[in-house]
Amino acid sequence: MTTPDLSPAVTAYFELMREPSKTGVAALFTADASVTDDGRTFTGDGEIRAWLAGPASEYTVTHTLVGVERSARNTIADVLLEGDFPGGRVLLRHRFREAASGLITRLTIAVE
Structure with missing residues (x-):
């Protein structure tokens, strides 16, 4: 997934999330970053x-x-997720906040 509207970290996040092993994604986050997904918050490297x-690897998805909105160090990416999870299709809004370093400090994923 390459688009000029996404920062390098956000582009890499979506590319690496397509891989069976998502361990490389952790390097895109700051040490004290947090991810909120499905109502649960995961903070710090170990929890992420x-x-x-x-949870992020539970299903096979595309x-x-x-849609993308970007301002300063914030990116909102609307993503259609399809796969073998209940319902099989959902529109998710990913809200990214990035540090000055370009690493992700906060990610919130919610149904749009």
Whole structure:
């Protein structure tokens, strides 16, 4: 997934999330970053790695970027997720906050 509207970290996040092993995604986050997904918050490297190995890897999915809003260090990406999860299709809003370093400090994923 390459688009000029996404920062390098956000582009890499979506590319690496397509991989069977998502361990490389953790390097895109700051040490004290947090991820909120499905109402649960995962904070710090250890919890984010557990999220990547667990809930984030539970199903086989495809991602289609359907919209992007970007300002300063914030990116909102609307993504159509399709796969073998209950319902099989959902539109998710990913809200990214990045540090000056370009790493992700906060990610919130919610149904749009």
